[in-house]
Amino acid sequence: MNGLKLLEHIRNRGDQTPVLVISATENGRYAKALRLGVEDVLLKPVKDLNRLREMVFACLYPSMFNSRVEEEEGFFATGMQWLITLPRRNYYRNYNRRFSR
Incomplete structure (x- = not known):
């Protein structure tokens, strides 16, 4: 064969x-x-x-x-997701500080 x-x-x-x-x-x-x-x-x-x-x-x-475009889109999506969740993270951080004293 x-x-x-x-x-x-x-x-x-x-x-x-x-x-x-x-x-x-x-x-x-x-x-x-x-x-x-x-x-x-x-x-x-x-x-x-x-x-x-x-x-x-x-x-x-x-x-x-992957293509360069796909790579950049992935970085952009990850960055946007991080920016969207940032206010929530800060809220919980401040919330925990108030009650952990």
Whole structure:
């Protein structure tokens, strides 16, 4: 069984495990691999180790590689939530001070 047959078998089972293909051949097999939902296809010998590392991390930790816009929206939402709850926090802090004396 070659790598594409294995990948096809995995996908037919419904498993969506991230897959990174490292291949020595430059032919039409890429299209089939991409149709089967691989994360990326790299050619051997892998010379760009930074790209390889990034691709491995993207497979292992997909949530780390959100877009910059999503990241900024998340920071904004967190900041707004903090600002909304700030008056309540101060109220309870002052309330507790009055009754803890």
